[in-house]
Amino acid sequence: MAAKRKKKIRVRQESLGTPSKWRLQHGDFTEAVREADPETGAPVLHRRAIDTLGMMLANGTITQEMHDAGGCFRALFRRALLDGMVRSPLVRLPGKSADALSERTIDARRRVADALDALGGHDSAAGSCAWHVVGLEMSVREWAMRQGWGGRPVSPPQAQGMLVATLAVLAGHFGLVPRRTAA
Structure with missing residues (x-):
C-alpha cells in the first residue's frame, strides 16, 4: 500500500x-x-x-472645557474604582483588610455621585451617558444601541447630542466655565 x-x-x-x-x-x-x-x-x-472625546474636540463638536470636564469625570471614575476592573495591591499592608477602601477612593466616589446628581441622577439620560460613555469609555454608538436610556436604544445622532449636553453640564459642575449671573 x-x-x-x-x-x-x-x-x-x-x-x-x-x-x-x-x-x-x-x-x-x-x-x-x-x-x-x-x-x-x-x-x-x-x-x-x-479617544471619543478627543475626536469630538478635534471636529469642533465640543469645546476644550467640555473635553476637560470629561477627562476630570473619567479620572474620578477610575480613582473611585468604578470601572469594573478587579485590582489587587502589589504591596499588602499588615492589619489592613483587602476590602477596605482608601480615603482617596471614597472621596472620588463621593465626587462621582455629586457629578451624577448634577446630571439628574444615575438613571437620567445624562447620568447614563456619563457613566457608560465617559466613565466606562464605551463608544457613543455602542452605548446608544446597547444601553441607551431607560433600556431603550437611542439613535446615534441623538446619543451624540446627549453626550454634548452631558459634557456641558459637567463643565459647569466642575467650574470649568464661568457661571452667568442675572443682571
Missing part, C-alpha cells in the same frame, strides 16, 4: 505588528509612528487608540 501523506493545514497567523481584529472592532487607531524605545533603543511602532 502506498503511504498516505498528511495534508498540512496552514493556520493564518495575525501580524503582531497590527492591532488584532478584536481590538479593531472596539475603535480606530492612529497611523503607526516608528520610534526608538527609550530604555533599549530598539525600534518600535506606536499606535494610539482614538
